[in-house]
Amino acid sequence: MMNDKLLIDNLRSVDKKARNSALRSIYASNYEYVKKFIVSNNGSENDAKDIFQDAIIVMYEKCQRKDFKLSCALRTYLYSISKNIWLNRLRKKGKYVQIKSDYEEVDLDSNGLEKLEQNELxxxxxxxxxxxxxxxxxxxxxxxxxxxxxxxxxxxxxxxxxxxxxxxxxxxxxxxxxxxxxxxxxxxxxx
Amino acid sequence: MEDRIKKLIEEYIAGTLDDGQKKELLKLAETNQEIMQELNFEQHTMNIGEHLGRRELKMELNQIHDELFNKEIEIQSKPKSLAKPKWLGLILLIGVIVSSFFIFQKVATKPTPDVLIADYYQPFQLEVGERSSDENVFQSLIDDYQSGDYGAVVNQYNGLSINKESLSSDLLFSVAISNVEIKNFNEALTVFSTLDARSDFNIQDEVDWYKALTFLKMDDFQKLKSSLTLILEDKQHDYYQKANSLMKKI
CATH class of the missing domain: 1.10.10.10 (Winged helix-like DNA-binding domain superfamily/Winged helix DNA-binding domain)
Incomplete structure (x- = not known):
């Protein structure tokens, strides 16, 4: 299994195979964690898939920036993004839930998330x-x-x-x- | 529009401007419709790039999800290769003979550079729009160009005391062509390089084509071929047909 740094390097690679392989590895080793969180917090499996993929997109975009540095484990980072996106969705739907979380999280700057939500155009x-x-x-x-x-x-x-x-x-x-x-x-x- | 302003706009959209520069740009945009339009367009372009990226990444992730967790991927069987008919060799042989005949004819009737220049080269028609601010200042340069007094254009350009980089791409291009006309080929190529670096989409196709023709005039067929190859990489290039036709003749 690739370590976090190698995964990030491969996400930035011009080699399509290396990039795809990194995405596959990230997907395979983190999806179940996010799914468990979404499903135990008012979401369906489809929601989990959607949220997790959006979280990967946010992470991917951050990775392309030269100044990006991962300050925690990739899993913690992805989990935190997923949780934030899911909370935003619930708020938009006017739902309030007591969030149950089994995993470690980090604070995130929410720019990427907001950008992702701006889909009027x-x-x-x-x-x-x-x-x-x-x-x-x-x-x-x-x-x-x-x-x-x-x-x-x-x-x-x-x-x-x-x-x-x-x-x-x-x-x-x-x-x-x-x-x-x-x-x-x-x-x-x-x- | 000045190159400096264009650069500021690009950097603003990319998010790399500092606060002072942002304020300067937005203040300019408030009073200048052209700058505001450019800002708007650059923002749309950036958003479209992001939209494309996210759409493609989402598709890739969906495929990964399906492969990891859900569906069996249908593996399409490759079509069986067709058996080669016995007469294929004969057809190939006839093809080689016929094409050799045409290649021989083509080589035997290869036109001279002078004929090619007469066929392909025409001085660029300078169309001066209302957009650029510097046209009025350089009216006499435009007049000289349009009346075909290319030596005067080059003299005027060389005598300018201002920063030549601030000239609009159209004017700069007319200076390059004027240099070609009076056989100052190296100077012409220098101006073409400046235009290349500018990447002004309004005139880039013309730059590619006239640069190739400059090599034709210089009898530098190696560089002519590589310039034409560049044009032929892109079927949508405005000069694709002409480049294709010229390439076949050299």
């Missing part, structure tokens, strides 16, 4: 993306989500060099700009 983006080819979507995902450099994107996508990756990204952005156009969906920016 999801439908709009799904519609936009129907008009963008798969290859461009991959390049956008690698750049904005996986935070990969152009050189790494070229390596992952099998391009001759990073200039090709750069061009693909530019073309995709050009298309998105045309599609978004004068979208009525405006953001409020704050300092």
């Amino acid at each position: 999801t439908k709009y983006y799904s519609q936009l993306l129907n008009k963008v080819d798969q290859e461009s979507q991959q390049v956008l995902r690698l750049y904005y989500y996986e935070k990969k450099k152009m050189k790494e994107i070229a390596q992952i996508m099998g391009y001759a060099n990073e200039q090709v990756a750069k061009n693909k990204k530019l073309r995709c952005i050009k298309k998105l700009r045309a599609l978004i156009g004068d979208s009525q969906l405006k953001f409020i920016f704050t300092s």
